[in-house]
Amino acid sequence: MSWRGILVYAENYSGSIHRASFELLGKARGLLPKIGGVLHAAIVTSEENAEKHSKELIAFGADEVLEYIVKERFLPNPVVHRNALIDAISYAKPKLVLVPATPWGRSIAPRVAAAIRTGITADCLDVYVDDAGDIVQVRPAFTGNIIAHIKTLTSPVMATVRPGVFPLPQPDYSRKGEAIAKNLSLSEDDDVRVVGVSKRKTVKLSEATIIVSIGKGVRSKEDIKLFEELAKALNAQLACSRPLVDMGWMERDRQVGFSGNIVRPRLYIALGISGAPQHIAGMKDSQYIIAVNTDPSAPIAKYCDLFVVGDIYDIAKKLLQALEGFKEVK
Amino acid sequence: MPRWGALNIVVLIKPAPDITKAKFDIERGTVDRSSTTLEINPFDLYAIEVAKRIKRLFGGTITSLSMAPPHAEPALRDAIARGVDRAILLSDKRFAGADTLATSYTLAAAIRKLGSFDIILCGEKSVDGDTAHVGPEVAEHLKIPHISFVIRVVDITRDRIIVEADYGDAYYTVDLKLPALIALSRPVIFKEEFVEPSMPKISDVLRAKRAKIEVWNADYLSDVADVGRFGLAGSPTRVVKAYYALEKGRMARFVKGDESIITLLNTLKELGVIQ
Numbered sequence: 210m211s212w213r214g215i216l217v218y219a220e221n222y223s224g225s226i227h228r229a230s231f232e233l234l235g236k237a238r239g240l241l242p243k244i245g246g247v248l249h250a251a252i253v254t255s256e257e258n259a260e261k262h263s264k265e266l267i268a269f270g271a272d273e274v275l276e277y278i279v280k281e282r283f284l285p286n287p288v289v290h291r292n293a294l295i296d297a298i299s300y301a302k303p304k305l306v307l308v309p310a311t312p313w314g315r316s317i318a319p320r321v322a323a324a325i326r327t328g329i330t331a332d333c334l335d336v337y338v339d340d341a342g343d344i345v346q347v348r349p350a351f352t353g354n355i356i357a358h359i360k361t362l363t364s365p366v367m368a369t370v371r372p373g374v375f376p377l378p379q380p381d382y383s384r385k386g387e388a389i390a391k392n393l394s395l396s397e398d399d400d401v402r403v404v405g406v407s408k409r410k411t412v413k414l415s416e417a418t419i420i421v422s423i424g425k426g427v428r429s430k431e432d433i434k435l436f437e438e439l440a441k442a443l444n445a446q447l448a449c450s451r452p453l454v455d456m457g458w459m460e461r462d463r464q465v466g467f468s469g470n471i472v473r474p475r476l477y478i479a480l481g482i483s484g485a486p487q488h489i490a491g492m493k494d495s496q497y498i499i500a501v502n503t504d505p506s507a508p509i510a511k512y513c514d515l516f517v518v519g520d521i522y523d524i525a526k527k528l529l530q531a532l533e534g535f536k537e538v539k
Numbered sequence: 540m541p542r543w544g545a546l547n548i549v550v551l552i553k554p555a556p557d558i559t560k561a562k563f564d565i566e567r568g569t570v571d572r573s574s575t576t577l578e579i580n581p582f583d584l585y586a587i588e589v590a591k592r593i594k595r596l597f598g599g600t601i602t603s604l605s606m607a608p609p610h611a612e613p614a615l616r617d618a619i620a621r622g623v624d625r626a627i628l629l630s631d632k633r634f635a636g637a638d639t640l641a642t643s644y645t646l647a648a649a650i651r652k653l654g655s656f657d658i659i660l661c662g663e664k665s666v667d668g669d670t671a672h673v674g675p676e677v678a679e680h681l682k683i684p685h686i687s688f689v690i691r692v693v694d695i696t697r698d699r700i701i702v703e704a705d706y707g708d709a710y711y712t713v714d715l716k717l718p719a720l721i722a723l724s725r726p727v728i729f730k731e732e733f734v735e736p737s738m739p740k741i742s743d744v745l746r747a748k749r750a751k752i753e754v755w756n757a758d759y760l761s762d763v764a765d766v767g768r769f770g771l772a773g774s775p776t777r778v779v780k781a782y783y784a785l786e787k788g789r790m791a792r793f794v795k796g797d798e799s800i801i802t803l804l805n806t807l808k809e810l811g812v813i814q
């Protein structure tokens with residue numbers, strides 16, 4: 210059996226495709242000349258959205274879209290996506306399978322890898338083809354302390370890839386491609402029933418371009434207002450280190466770090482955060498990092514571009530005053 | 540058909556190095572094992588806590604499985620002190636060098652060897668492996684349903700468990716048939732109660748010191764598994780190169796006093812945040 214081309218799993222459990230799927234299509238197009246074959250996208254979608262979704266995936270780079278059309282209520286069911294992806298792999302026989310390393314992707318993809326007994330690499334930051342023509346996957350391990358380059362000896366090579374590391378390609382709606390409707394036999398068993406959405410996230414730090422992040426330098430829950438104001442003035446998202454979530458001062462969706470969100474904004478401002486390895490793991494790839502801390506020997510000094518030695522309350526107040534004369538860029 | 544009696548609860552516990560103290564063996568892309576002791580992977584502490592609450596409701600036993608080198612034994616004693624009834628260490632040279640596929644295969648084999656199980660609990664991810672892939676792969680080998688990134692156990696009966704899980708863009712409520720595997724995030728809520736691991740009592744630590752740790756090797760699993768799928772031999776992925784991610788760091792410019800606000804404003808302008 211020969212394995213050719215690339216398959217991108219397009220994440221869709223809510224009715225809209227996760228943007229990381231498009232990033233992966235862009236990356237895959239770049240890899241394709243070295244790997245050969247065609248670029249497939251596989252999607253579980255509904256009757257209503259199938260055509261629109263396939264057009265989108267083709268515009269972002271897919272040659273052939275494998276559509277698994279299910280009733281709306283089956284969309285958020287992981288079993289359906291597992292079965293679809295296994296079917297898509299056996300149909301397309303791709304050399305490489307890319308899945309967004311979202312919580313959802315990191316739940317579906319490993320199941321599929323185990324089912325088809327192939328190797329899988331988690332949360333990759335890059336994928337490239339080396340001089341020997343082998344696919345190499347680049348991933349962080351040990352809470353982001355180590356970067357490892359990994360090869361897979363079995364086929365297909367499977368990887369979950371971190372959202373936001375590859376640029377969103379420019380869609381081209383004149384691109385030609387094919388949509389292939391694929392059947393999925395849905396068993397009527399009730400092993401997994403999705404009862405409903407309990408809460409949609411209002412903050413998505415992974416997509417923020419400017420982040421103001423607060424740590425234990427903040428002395429009380431009420432004081433957070435000041436930093437909220439600062440975030441607003443800079444058109445930024447407010448985030449935090451883990452202790453603030455543990456104390457119940459901030460919601461978990463705003464936590465940055467190993468056990469929170471991995472972010473890579475254009476600007477990350479860390480206020481009263483010491484820079485523990487678990488926090489650094491979540492923000493070190495930000496383009497520009499400013500730290501404000503009274504302690505110039507805080508570990509975060511090694512991971513920032515500008516270190517303001519000072520009190521976060523004092524700096525926040527003065528900065529807010531000074532900003533009144535400026536317009537933020539929308 | 541409803542099932543009766545106590546529940547057999549399995550917890551997957553990874554003995555992992557404290558990454559703030561660990562030194563790394565860059566050649567092999569692993570932790571220098573001699574540089575640090577192994578302790579329970581922090582996320583797995585939540586799995587133990589949830590296991591205890593399930594046991595309180597239904598009765599039963601909590602069995603922990605850990606695939607690790609022999610010097611992981613203190614971590615297993617810690618698990619017993621925290622409330623695990625039976626701790627099993629899967630340890631054998633033939634398990635070494637396992638990636639997620641071989642690790643999950645070995646853990647699944649050990650679960651089969653246990654005989655019957657109703658629920659498997661594990662952590663969202665490990666601080667060293669850092670993949671979040673092992674739990675789902677174990678579930679697949681056992682052909683049972685699973686849900687990852689669980690932040691709440693809404694309800695549990697002898698036949699089903701209802702959980703809230705983080706899908707990424709939203710939290711979904713999912714109702715699974717037991718036996719199933721649940722991978723726990725933190726913070727986690729059990730019914731209405733916030734679950735927070737606490738230090739074990741001295742009396743429990745002393746009791747755990749005398750407890751028996753069962754050690755299973757590859758041969759012991761040979762009737763339920765293909766020993767060729769263990770360890771490096773059963774691992775399709777290979778680390779070809781590894782290096783420190785944080786070594787480079789950044790060269791920060793330090794400012795203080797009156798200079799601070801002016802520098803901040805200029806930087807914000809240069810970055811195009813304000814105009």
Ligand SMILES: Cc1cc2nc3c(=O)[nH]c(=O)nc-3n(C[C@H](O)[C@H](O)[C@H](O)COP(=O)(O)OP(=O)(O)OC[C@H]3O[C@@H](n4cnc5c(N)ncnc54)[C@H](O)[C@@H]3O)c2cc1C
Binds near residue numbers: 450
């Ligand atoms: C398994 C595991 C996972 C973890 N995951 C995460 C994670 O995802 N995210 C995370 O953030 N942490 C995580 N942690 C916790 C992490 O180890 C640290 O405990 C945490 O990041 C510390 O938060 P902090 O920097 O806000 O607090 P501290 O370390 O207490 O630092 C506070 C800083 O504020 C400065 N400061 C105090 N007052 C002022 C002031 N008025 N003005 C200016 N500076 C001031 C101090 O000098 C100090 O540097 C995890 C830990 C474990 C074990």
Ligand SMILES: Nc1ncnc2c1ncn2[C@@H]1O[C@H](COP(=O)(O)O)[C@@H](O)[C@H]1O
Binds near residue numbers: 672
């Ligand atoms: N060697 C192991 N022994 C026992 N449990 C493990 C092992 N490796 C991983 N696990 C479990 O799988 C979870 C996810 O780990 P990982 O996939 O390494 O991020 C952990 O939190 C553990 O519960």
